[in-house]
Structures are given as structure tokens and as C-alpha cells.
Amino acid sequence: MKQMKTWLAALIAVVGLGLVQGHLVHAANTGAQYTVSPVIPENHRTGVSSYFDLVVKPGTTQPLTLAVTNQTSSPRHLRLSLTTAYTQSNGMIAYKPNGPKDPSAQYRLTDLGQPTQTVDLAGGQTKQVTVNLKIPAQGFKGVLLGSLYLVDTQKTNGDTSGGVKFKNQFATVVGVQLQTSDTAMDQVKKELQLTGVSAGIQNGKPGVIATVQNPTPTFWGKMRLQAKVTKRNSSAVVMKRTVNGFTVAPNSHFDYGILQNKALDPGDYSLDLLITGPHGRWHFKRNFSILAAEADKINRTVHMKRAFSLPWWAWLLIGIASVGLLWLIVTLIRRHQQHKTA
The missing domain is CATH 2.60.40.10 (Immunoglobulins)
Incomplete structure (x- = not known):
């Protein structure tokens, strides 16, 4: 108080x-x-x-x-x-x-x-x-x-x-x-909810936006937020952010940005967000996806370009073609050797 x-x-x-x-x-x-x-x-x-x-x-x-x-x-x-x-x-x-x-x-x-x-x-x-x-x-x-x-x-x-x-x-x-009373705010149980996770832009940087809501008619501070974003089913962290001293108004929400200094890559991701403070501990985990069109739009807005990379099917075609080329070379060498010994 x-x-x-x-x-x-x-x-x-x-x-x-x-x-x-x-x-x-x-x-x-x-x-x-x-x-x-x-x-x-x-x-x-x-x-x-x-x-x-x-x-x-x-x-x-x-x-x-x-x-x-x-x-x-x-x-x-x-x-x-x-x-x-x-x-x-x-x-x-x-x-x-x-x-x-x-x-x-x-x-x-x-x-x-x-x-x-x-x-x-x-x-x-x-x-x-x-x-x-x-x-x-x-x-x-x-x-x-x-x-x-x-x-x-x-x-x-x-x-x-x-x-x-x-x-x-x-x-x-x-x-x-x-x-309505001196103790009215103390009688309300503190609560936080994660209401949305999506790709977005904050402070001119691309990243993941986690929307956190306080659905209760009370307010408090001294919150610590620790967030990390990984590829789905992977432990490799691609984005992270930790802050201290956040406050939250009654019945309000805010967008917590986990940002990066490079272009967004489309794909399937997981968010792990831990919020701790004097009134509780909230641990949220959420899977989400970034579509290619969505990533391209965000990257154009922040004037960033993704590093060039071939899609999986292109690598598959290259592999098949390489195997085929190797088979052809081996076949030609064997025929050549057979022709010389004949």
C-alpha cells in the first residue's frame, strides 16, 4: 500500500x-x-x-x-x-x-x-x-x-x-x-492471464508480442518477466528478454515484446513466459506459428531482409539429383571399363 x-x-x-x-x-x-x-x-x-x-x-x-x-x-x-x-x-x-x-x-x-x-x-x-x-x-x-x-x-x-x-x-x-472500503483492494485475489501470442513490431523491432492481462480490479508492481522463444520441439533459444519492476493497472493489459535485431523467420515456435512478483507466480507456455506472408510483411515494415535459405523441398530435389548424378557417373565408368577389357 x-x-x-x-x-x-x-x-x-x-x-x-x-x-x-x-x-x-x-x-x-x-x-x-x-x-x-x-x-x-x-x-x-x-x-x-x-x-x-x-x-x-x-x-x-x-x-x-x-x-x-x-x-x-x-x-x-x-x-x-x-x-x-x-x-x-x-x-x-x-x-x-x-x-x-x-x-x-x-x-x-x-x-x-x-x-x-x-x-x-x-x-x-x-x-x-x-x-x-x-x-x-x-x-x-x-x-x-x-x-x-x-x-x-x-x-x-x-x-x-x-x-x-x-x-x-x-x-x-x-x-x-x-x-468502497479500506480493505477492498486487499480482498481481491491477484491474477494474470496470457491472452495472446503473435509476431509483431514494437519499438521499431520485429519479434514476438505476448499480451498479458490483469483481469482484476487491483494493481501492483515489482514484477519480473522472463521470456524465451524457441523453435517448436527444440531447446535452442532464438529470442529472449528479462525485465524487472513492471507495474500493472486494474483491469488492463499490455503487450510484452520479445524482440530481435534481425528479420523474422517463419516457422513453428514455443513461448515460455515466467512472471513473478510480491503477489504471485505465473508460468505460461504457448505454441504459435509465424506464417511466411506474415513474416515478410513485418520484415518489409522494419526494412529487414531474411538471410537466403533454400526450402526443405529444394534440398530434397538437390539430394535426389545428386544421387542420380552419382549413379550415372558410376554407370558410365563401369561401361567404359567393360569396353576396354572386351
């Missing part, structure tokens, strides 16, 4: 994002032009005031209020979004709007309140903004995790780098954790 509180406390951070030709990059030497402070209600569970960690009652309306201050003399327009936490492929929990949804969720934080609203601030103005959450009448198991995500819709001038002028856009994330 202490680690979870630390994660949520770290959420109220301002992130500078530079926008250049539609791509997001980090911008340096910039600062947000507004501040955000949660207005903590009485049903807050901890003494930390930088995020909402609330015990809520079924069938009630729970207000989440932020005090937002415009630190400039010019009007500003902010976009406030209610978001649901999800797990990224790098093993970190993320809170951006419109994240991937997992079908295992009975409820999502975004189901309970207004998805977005605009916050208009005059110069120097402080305004309290509220998002009202309607808690299901029957309550919910475990925890709902997400955030209030504010973005300054006005882009400010940033640094000039390489002759390109950066435009900076700032976002502030305030964590939200809801449960």
Missing part, C-alpha cells in the same frame, strides 16, 4: 510537451502557466493531499474538485478530462485520455462522470472546478484507478532547436483512486 500511495502522489506533475509536425517531444526550460490543487474531501483515506484516495458509498455522488489558478495576466482555456488508468508496454501505469480499454472491467472511472469539460480562466483568476462521479448503487469490487487530466489548450512558444520552433503544451495529472 505504501508503494501505491507513492505512485499516486507522484501523479500531480506538470509535463511540458513540444509539438513539432504532429510528433510529441520533450521541451526544455519551460514552465506551466497555471497551478492545480485538489480540494480534499472528508472521505479521503490518507494524509497525502496531492491526489484523491477516497472511500466512497454505493449509490452516492462523489464530487472531485480542483482549485485551478491562472498564473498569467492573459486568459487561458484548459481542457479537463476524466481518465481511466491503463498499462503501457514499458510496464508503467499511464493516465492519458482515451487509453486502451480492457473487456474485463465491470466499471471504469470514465463511466462514472463527465468525460471532458473546458475551464476558462481570466488573467490571475482562481476557479474551483468539479467533476461529479455517480457511484454505482450496487458498489464495485476492488479499486477504480484513474485521474483528472488537465491540458492547457494554448500552446506557448518554446526553444528553437535546429532551426525548428517548438510549441509547448502542458498537462497536469491528479491521481484518483476509489474503493
Whole structure:
């Protein structure tokens, strides 16, 4: 629980994002032009005031209020979004709007309140903004995790780098954790599932993508993932990857890539994935195949070519032809010898 509180406390951070030709990059030497402070209600569970960690009652309306201050003399327009936490492929929990949804969720934080609203601030103005959450009448198991995500819709001038002028856009994330009792999350049994294995691309590299799902309304971290891919019915490892410190959001899934620096070869393979952590041990084994057309498409996308190799039937034909040629040579030599002795 202490680690979870630390994660949520770290959420109220301002992130500078530079926008250049539609791509997001980090911008340096910039600062947000507004501040955000949660207005903590009485049903807050901890003494930390930088995020909402609330015990809520079924069938009630729970207000989440932020005090937002415009630190400039010019009007500003902010976009406030209610978001649901999800797990990224790098093993970190993320809170951006419109994240991937997992079908295992009975409820999502975004189901309970207004998805977005605009916050208009005059110069120097402080305004309290509220998002009202309607808690299901029957309550919910475990925890709902997400955030209030504010973005300054006005882009400010940033640094000039390489002759390109950066435009900076700032976002502030305030964590939200809801449960119906202090022990609601502890009562949920931790579980992981392997829902898919296939060839794919991650971080610009080809490899095998294992989709891991947390189908439970709870979250935890400090996971170690050890994966190896072998040819079917062989112990020779063709790909492997081990990572530490992965986290997983409630009712979410992530793609764990076992990647390589060369082109994919089609064939029949086996995945062995071991996940260990403070809440359990999960060992998955799965057979899968990579079709030739699938491998070719992936290799073209990453601009890689397979090393040339003959198919098995070509080697069979070569073997038959070699045997035939050897038989012909032996036959001709014997006939030649018989002709000389005649």
C-alpha cells in the first residue's frame, strides 16, 4: 500500500510537451502557466493531499474538485478530462485520455462522470472546478484507478532547436483512486492471464508480442518477466528478454515484446513466459506459428531482409539429383571399363 500511495502522489506533475509536425517531444526550460490543487474531501483515506484516495458509498455522488489558478495576466482555456488508468508496454501505469480499454472491467472511472469539460480562466483568476462521479448503487469490487487530466489548450512558444520552433503544451495529472472500503483492494485475489501470442513490431523491432492481462480490479508492481522463444520441439533459444519492476493497472493489459535485431523467420515456435512478483507466480507456455506472408510483411515494415535459405523441398530435389548424378557417373565408368577389357 505504501508503494501505491507513492505512485499516486507522484501523479500531480506538470509535463511540458513540444509539438513539432504532429510528433510529441520533450521541451526544455519551460514552465506551466497555471497551478492545480485538489480540494480534499472528508472521505479521503490518507494524509497525502496531492491526489484523491477516497472511500466512497454505493449509490452516492462523489464530487472531485480542483482549485485551478491562472498564473498569467492573459486568459487561458484548459481542457479537463476524466481518465481511466491503463498499462503501457514499458510496464508503467499511464493516465492519458482515451487509453486502451480492457473487456474485463465491470466499471471504469470514465463511466462514472463527465468525460471532458473546458475551464476558462481570466488573467490571475482562481476557479474551483468539479467533476461529479455517480457511484454505482450496487458498489464495485476492488479499486477504480484513474485521474483528472488537465491540458492547457494554448500552446506557448518554446526553444528553437535546429532551426525548428517548438510549441509547448502542458498537462497536469491528479491521481484518483476509489474503493468502497479500506480493505477492498486487499480482498481481491491477484491474477494474470496470457491472452495472446503473435509476431509483431514494437519499438521499431520485429519479434514476438505476448499480451498479458490483469483481469482484476487491483494493481501492483515489482514484477519480473522472463521470456524465451524457441523453435517448436527444440531447446535452442532464438529470442529472449528479462525485465524487472513492471507495474500493472486494474483491469488492463499490455503487450510484452520479445524482440530481435534481425528479420523474422517463419516457422513453428514455443513461448515460455515466467512472471513473478510480491503477489504471485505465473508460468505460461504457448505454441504459435509465424506464417511466411506474415513474416515478410513485418520484415518489409522494419526494412529487414531474411538471410537466403533454400526450402526443405529444394534440398530434397538437390539430394535426389545428386544421387542420380552419382549413379550415372558410376554407370558410365563401369561401361567404359567393360569396353576396354572386351
